[in-house]
Amino acid sequence: MSQFNRRKFLEGSASVAAATTLGTGASVFAPAAQAQTIAFKPEKGAKLRVLRWSRFVQGDIDQYMKNVAAFTAKTGIEVRVDNEGWEDVRPKAAVAANTGAGPDIILSTNDDANLYPDKLLDVTDLAEYLGKKYGGWYPAVHAYLKPDGKKWIGLGLGSAGSMMVYRQSQLKAAGFDAFPKTTDDFLKMAQALHAKGTPIGLALGNATGDGLWCNWLIWAFGGKLVDANNKVVIDSPETLKALEYGKQLYATFIPGTLSWLDPNNNKAFLDGQISATNNGISIYYAAKNSTDPKVKEMAADIQHASFPVGPVGQPTESHLFFNQMVMKYTKYPQAAKEFLRFMMEWEQFDPWLTGAGGYVAAPLAAYEKSSIWTSDPKNLPYRDAVKNLRPAGYAGKLGYASAGAGADFIVVNMVAEAISGSKTPKEAMERAQKRAERYYKV
Amino acid sequence: MLERLQNSRNALGLLFLLPAAVLLLLFLTYPLGLGIWLGFTDAKIGRPGEWIGLENYSFIAQDAVTQLALFNTLFYTVVASIFKFLLGLWLAVLLNKNIRFKTFFRAVILLPYIVPTALSAIAFWWIYDAQFSIISWVLMKMGLIHQYIDFLGVPWNARISVIVANIWRGVPFVAITLLAGLQTISPSYYEASAIDGATPWQQFRHVTLPLLTPIIAVVMTFSVLFTFTDFQLIYVITRGGPLNATHLMATLSFQRAISGGALGEGAAISIAMVPFLLAAIMFSYFGLQRRAWQQGGADK
Numbered sequence: 001m002s003q004f005n006r007r008k009f010l011e012g013s014a015s016v017a018a019a020t021t022l023g024t025g026a027s028v029f030a031p032a033a034q035a036q037t038i039a040f041k042p043e044k045g046a047k048l049r050v051l052r053w054s055r056f057v058q059g060d061i062d063q064y065m066k067n068v069a070a071f072t073a074k075t076g077i078e079v080r081v082d083n084e085g086w087e088d089v090r091p092k093a094a095v096a097a098n099t100g101a102g103p104d105i106i107l108s109t110n111d112d113a114n115l116y117p118d119k120l121l122d123v124t125d126l127a128e129y130l131g132k133k134y135g136g137w138y139p140a141v142h143a144y145l146k147p148d149g150k151k152w153i154g155l156g157l158g159s160a161g162s163m164m165v166y167r168q169s170q171l172k173a174a175g176f177d178a179f180p181k182t183t184d185d186f187l188k189m190a191q192a193l194h195a196k197g198t199p200i201g202l203a204l205g206n207a208t209g210d211g212l213w214c215n216w217l218i219w220a221f222g223g224k225l226v227d228a229n230n231k232v233v234i235d236s237p238e239t240l241k242a243l244e245y246g247k248q249l250y251a252t253f254i255p256g257t258l259s260w261l262d263p264n265n266n267k268a269f270l271d272g273q274i275s276a277t278n279n280g281i282s283i284y285y286a287a288k289n290s291t292d293p294k295v296k297e298m299a300a301d302i303q304h305a306s307f308p309v310g311p312v313g314q315p316t317e318s319h320l321f322f323n324q325m326v327m328k329y330t331k332y333p334q335a336a337k338e339f340l341r342f343m344m345e346w347e348q349f350d351p352w353l354t355g356a357g358g359y360v361a362a363p364l365a366a367y368e369k370s371s372i373w374t375s376d377p378k379n380l381p382y383r384d385a386v387k388n389l390r391p392a393g394y395a396g397k398l399g400y401a402s403a404g405a406g407a408d409f410i411v412v413n414m415v416a417e418a419i420s421g422s423k424t425p426k427e428a429m430e431r432a433q434k435r436a437e438r439y440y441k442v
Numbered sequence: 443m444l445e446r447l448q449n450s451r452n453a454l455g456l457l458f459l460l461p462a463a464v465l466l467l468l469f470l471t472y473p474l475g476l477g478i479w480l481g482f483t484d485a486k487i488g489r490p491g492e493w494i495g496l497e498n499y500s501f502i503a504q505d506a507v508t509q510l511a512l513f514n515t516l517f518y519t520v521v522a523s524i525f526k527f528l529l530g531l532w533l534a535v536l537l538n539k540n541i542r543f544k545t546f547f548r549a550v551i552l553l554p555y556i557v558p559t560a561l562s563a564i565a566f567w568w569i570y571d572a573q574f575s576i577i578s579w580v581l582m583k584m585g586l587i588h589q590y591i592d593f594l595g596v597p598w599n600a601r602i603s604v605i606v607a608n609i610w611r612g613v614p615f616v617a618i619t620l621l622a623g624l625q626t627i628s629p630s631y632y633e634a635s636a637i638d639g640a641t642p643w644q645q646f647r648h649v650t651l652p653l654l655t656p657i658i659a660v661v662m663t664f665s666v667l668f669t670f671t672d673f674q675l676i677y678v679i680t681r682g683g684p685l686n687a688t689h690l691m692a693t694l695s696f697q698r699a700i701s702g703g704a705l706g707e708g709a710a711i712s713i714a715m716v717p718f719l720l721a722a723i724m725f726s727y728f729g730l731q732r733r734a735w736q737q738g739g740a741d742k
Binding site: 087090091094095097098115116117118119204205206254255256257258259260261264267268271273400403404405407408413416417420422431434435438439 | 487592594597681685700707
């Protein structure tokens with residue numbers, strides 16, 4: 001992709017390095033950085049409406065609403081927050097963008113902002129301020145929200161890490177002391193777990209979040225939807241290898257994964273029916289905070305790990321990205337920017353990260369220092385979800401086509417068709433190629 | 443002039459019709475017209491489209507997923523409508539008899555219809571859950587099956603499962619409407635036929651059914667239209683999965699147009715439903731409602 005290149009990576013890395021030198025907690029900011037300030041003067045009589053995705057962990061919404069209340073107390077600006085399942089935020093945001101009416105601020109998923117960049121308020125000043133103050137935005141955030149390399153069309157909120165969640169005791173019983181680091185070992189582990197009657201399960205339905213593991217699968221073998229010039233290249237020998245591997249993996253899955261949507265794997269895991277799946281930290285969070293002693297006991301046995309590395313030799317992580325968009329039609333652009341500034345400042349954002357129990361990984365490097373990542377070692381694998389995130393439009397430029405292709409579940413359906421045996425891998429690839437070309441024709 | 447207008451039946455008629463006409467134009471004709479227009483453009487979310495003629499239609503005609511969605515929609519509509527009719531008619535006939543607690547049962551029969559669709563869809567989603575299905579659990583406990591049924595993870599299972607959910611939801615509408623129709627049939631027909639020695643089946647075949655035909659035509663037209671354009675049940679239970687096996691034209695249109703941002707293509711898929719819907723209406727109108735006997739003549 002042209003915007004997510006080596007230069008951006010170096011810029012991001014330099015920012016991260018700078019942040020690391022700044023210290024932690026209240027002392028993360030060097031004096032120069034602390035001196036930075038930006039002032040947005042809310043419009044008189046401003047009121048804001050925020051549409052955001054429903055919480056998967058209770059602490060997220062509790063702390064978010066506390067921060068909202070603090071903002072109202074400080075500025076007198078009334079803020080109404082509506083929650084919708086993230087499947088439903090996307091269509092509502094799309095309709096709002098198209099009709100020019102609706103919430104002032106929308107917290108949505110993946111590259112939704114790239115579906116209608118012209119309808120979003122330019123927040124470059126705010127993004128640059130936050131980037132400078134908090135050690136820089138990670139490269140993936142630049143790719144998602146600064147598509148032309150100049151103008152920010154939204155702010156990153158973070159990412160729900162899609163990590164492997166597993167039962168340590170069951171892996172051990174199957175002969176594995178640690179979670180595999182390579183795709184070959186991962187397959188062996190899945191087969192061993194299946195033989196032991198404690199299978200794994202990964203979602204293959206039209207799931208916005210948990211279906212993202214299909215990107216990992218394709219990328220791990222060198223496949224990709226498009227090349228750097230946005231040419232569709234999913235029908236390739238690399239994808240074929242990934243699908244052949246996926247077929248072997250699918251043979252070890254618990255039945256029913258073809259229909260799994262986002263909540264299914266949480267339920268199956270917490271019910272003890274699977275030993276490993278991909279998920280945010282919500283499974284662990286639910287186990288830790290459960291009132292059921294059996295489920296609470298399970299928390300001690302739960303571990304997290306990154307997805308294994310495939311033949312490409314480098315991590316190919318795909319996580320659910322969250323963004324914050326201010327709609328251009330808002331009557332209160334300054335108030336909206338001030339709201340986002342307030343919510344992203346350390347005093348508010350760090351308690352929110354903590355309240356969410358590690359469910360959201362931050363988009364700004366300084367938040368690596370949040371105590372949420374060290375207070376419980378099991379949270380740590382989720383910390384770098386945004387840092388290591390490869391945008392879903394890889395290896396092309398993000399935009400309308402990548403957003404549309406993602407929303408149309410082209411990759412997920414291709415993987416589901418091929419590995420379940422509904423279509424041959426070749427047929428599935430050809431169908432995906434044809435469908436993706438339709439989007440990338442733009 | 444004003445006085446003449448005030449006394450003109452035609453002018454006043456037009457005047458009184460005007461609000462309704464404006465509403466129809468605004469809320470029915472305009473959206474339909476816009477949909478037709480969008481289908482001929484490459485409009486995307488947030489940006490107007492340019493005229494591309496029949497390209498969207500040519501693409502969807504060759505698109506395997508759209509073809510599958512059309513097949514699913516026709517299968518879903520035909521099977522669900524037949525079952526809804528048979529079950530609805532059966533229930534209506536039962537409820538028309540003098541049974542005990544008749545009022546109570548009539549109220550109960552409406553329950554599936556008054557529960558919001560999304561809620562009933564969530565209930566069915568749980569009932570069909572691959573790991574937690576109550577049906578599978580009961581069958582397992584009874585020793586009738588040895589592993590949970592994969593209701594939504596196998597294409598044909600999923601199709602049948604969503605059809606069952608649709609039937610459950612749609613039967614009350616058919617039953618209650620047909621019951622209303624049954625109650626308009628004068629008991630004297632039944633008395634006369636009984637005196638002539640007609641059996642209950644003959645009474646049903648030669649009295650009930652012919653007199654119920656107009657209401658059947660109306661109720662089935664609506665039932666077919668509602669089923670063909672169903673969206674919520676599928677959206678909540680399967681989102682079109684697995685492998686697009688339950689995508690209907692309406693859900694695919696939504697996914698392509700709103701989630702995927704391809705407004706033009708989504709509109710084309712929607713508009714492609716219109717000929718089928720018109721055919722259903724025409725069948726009802728010409729085939730059933732305008733039978734000659736209704737005008738006092740004899741059927742040919």
